Amino acid sequence: MTSAADPAITQGRGAPAAAAATTRDIRLDFFRGLAMFIILCAHTPDNFFTSWIPARFGFSDATEIFVFCSGMASAIAFGRSFDRAGWRIGTGRVAFRVWQVYWAHLGMFFVIAAMLSAFDQFGTFETTYIGTLNLWKFFEDPGPLLVGLFTLTYVPNYFDILPMYLVILAMMPLMMALSRLGLWAVAGAVGLIWIFAQGALLEQFGLGALHLAFPAEPWSDREWFFNPFGWQLIFFTGFAFMRGWLPKPPVNTALVVVSAVIVIAMIPLSHIGMREIFGPYAPGIREAVIEWRIANRGLFFKSDFGILRYVHFLALAYLCWVAAGDGGARLRAVGTGVLVRAWETLLAMILKVGQQSLAVFVFSMVFARFSGFVMDQVGRTTWTMTLANLVGFTALIVVAYSVAWFKSQPWRGAPR
Template identity: 55%
Template sequence: MSTAHTNPAPHTQTNVGTSASAPARAAATAGSRDIRLDFFRGIAMFIILIAHIPFNRLSNYIPARYGWSDAAEIFVFCSGMASALAFGKVFVTRGWGMGLARVAYRCWQVYWAHVCLFLAVAATKAAIDLSGVWQAYGSFDKNFVDSMGITRFFDQTQEALIGLLTLTYVPNYFDILPMYLVILGMIPLVMAAARVHPWLAMGGCVAVWAVAQTGALDLPAEPWGDRPWFFNPFGWQLVFFTGFAFMRGWLPKPPVTTGLIALAAVFLIASVPFGRWQIWTQVPWIESWRDANTILFAKTEEGILRYLHFLAMAYLAWAAAGPGGARLMTGGHGALARLWDGARGVILKVGQQSLAVFIFSMWAAQMLGFALDFTAERGWGPTLAVNLAGMAMVVGVAYLAAWFKSAPWRGR
């Protein structure tokens, strides 16, 4: 979803080893929901909304503008952690077959979420164009279907519709959920390898990522051209299964030391001139270096610099959150403590309902961009108002989704 898809701070469990028959060890890896997982995934959902509002001035100040990685890594990493809890436990306690069924059920949900998201956005864009409201009140000429790059869907509907349902037509902006689908489909294979040894599973993930860097595993994104998927799942699966491995206990939790904190911080600071376009476009040698080494930070294949940048950011978040996320909690009783408690509760709720929030935000971002199109040069006043309205809607959707999931009609 962007994508279509939390906590960069891994909460590791006891290693399940190579056996799937020890209930005690299985229970240890199952764990309960980690506050850090939901907190950081909630933060990522707000950033993703801001990043997807077209020509949003506020998006120039999100973390992605100051380094290699962005909120997509947070989303995918935390999805890996959540999947380790939701699906990995089933493989260990109920067997490989039931684990496969559990993953297949989730793939079914994500698949239709992707299809419906595309149709909802495409229909909304078409309705805006057909209504004539833009022609009557807009300040410049604009075709909203064309602005999304989905004109072919309407011009060659039969071919595009088949491509949409077979995932051979994956327009830009609608590429995160298909990527997530393929990665979910890899879970049974990774869990089977982990029965031999967890390092076999992780070694396989690294090998697939390495091959993806060559472009050999690119997937076609349209029937009429050679454009590949913008998010190559075989590259991005390394981020997902890194989070998965931390939560399953295949990777040890990193020690919190002054040296590692300093190293991570220096790496992040050193990355700023290479990620901030206002800097690298004005420094010829940095621009030349970027042009010659795009494979190192390519988003499509999840280049090594993006991966390392995210790990450094995740490590600092892990250290800052404290053991078990203790520093995210408050023990005070003042106004600031109460304000933080309320904000934290909202962020956690958004993180817990990430799929529903993500799907809604991808649609809402386009509508918020449409609203900004009516403002004069997208000034800061309207920009902040639209972004705050979008965040409020995201929060509302999170609480509504949680209410429906609670099945209140079953109670008194």
Template identity: 55%
Template structure:
């Protein structure tokens, strides 16, 4: 592939309906997964395979970034493209802080009501932040204090910062960018990571749970496919059946009921723990996700034509896609809402009816967030019909 090939490919990309749909699916799964003690989590894909909604989020973010930022690099050059990335990093950074503080305030408010038996603040391990706020506030602002629940967006920030490097390498030769991504992944498996509790009163060597130097390989796989750095895989019967086999063979090693009853499975899973490790993105997680992604890609058809449905199915697909189009706003809202919904579910007794009500309420809320975010992004005040708006002086005499 010639060094400049990626520029024209990236500049020509438009919004992809497949990307919107699967990002939307991922947002619903992420909400379910983060509602505390949610019985519905027993049926999300993560319970039946090595990969989960995190892989969907990261992979789709890579594809979306190729669309959103690739054209800027192609049209305005590397410096302006890097400034566009810096602007996005700035936006996501403040979203991360907003999610943290809003969640903390809501958990404090829940504790103060006296209705909830569980300490919602310490359930998120936020006691150290409140006990030594000064040092940990510095850590929070410098991303050296990263509690587990709040670690997705910091990971995304580091990966975004790697985009200008990868594009600079791709400008020389695409293979350099791909090799660099794999090399960083290998370095991460050897220990490259960032501190998560640097400012704790008692020294802690805990690193970020989601190692950004490992997870970037999945992000840049999606980026490379959308940018044209990697060719789209062909639709072949043998490839479909290979992907199906990978998915089904993974089930016994991921499904808790089988793991709990078969000692041989537990032994094999323990022996291969590094291959399915979530923090450092083990290679079997990668393989499992690629198999699922390939099957999904084949299922929706060329250019996502099988997503163009009518009737109830069409409305459901459109609704899910709308959520996917506003994934950052929806993700941030769901991280906050999930803790509140989990507290309500726990208060209601965690029964099936309560779980149904809480999960459906959560779905309604993130759908509402998606519509609200789309409304504000459209900037309706710019196209609204002009209306006279009179401002009366306080001294004006009115009839």
């Protein structure tokens, strides 16, 4: 991790903390950019590209990449405000970002809902598109659910990542305040909150009533698919690494081997393991794997962020971190050939997507539903789906560069 000379917050009453990072690591933008492309694939209906995303080979997926890297980016973007201007101003900076994410969430919902409704209103199709996201009740009686939408007590599936993210952001001032007592206080709070988010674990001990979660809809007991009280663990892990609260792990053969063993050992328990490894060749083992997954669902339950997801992600992240090299040195090609220039161009585009992740994410969620609609009309073949994905990737890159251009405010100081 990079470090700088900004004044660090105190670990205790007088003990200086490790230096906090103030510049972006190329690896941060690279892997968050990759996550954006994976998220587009994962949300495009019936997309065969999803057979090759990380989630098919283990318990963690692009969501962990996005949340972990967001924690790292937040340590840079918001940590400086806390360090330089104090807790009150830092909290105000976080509140402004929460405000932005809140309106991005609402805007994304209304755009997608209007688009799906337009498909149903102005075309005759076999599919009722508002039903593909289970928005029946919203269109049947929008009044109460508009209130629920704005108060985040109505959070339909597909629209639950940004609410999770903004709640975790809102927890940041608390963690920064606790860090003044000591890093043990931050670790204790993060760990305790995560434990009380584990519904399956609490049920085993008869403590299900203590489960920390938010209701997702007023007519059932369904909760937010992404429970922020569970997912804050991976966010604040990334935050702690970039703040210097956690030391960067050493690069050695032992850790590489252990991480590789963890990643490989979890493949047989994954979707690919069930379908491709044991399915055709060992149906008996496949049934045993399915039974194990059912009995131990809480260990890798995505909503509450089960512990095996955390272990799998950290092992995979360590391998990627080592492979990328110190400061991402191995990501940068050396030379002057055509392939080198092509890779540098591709790398620049991936980094740009990673730097503009919020706008790219919102656009990708809209584009994924539109792309799915188009594929319904033209038919899904290997070539049409490949083309749809490539068009989507290109669109994400265009959006990233466009947003960066607007953020640069080129009209300021432009000659008349």
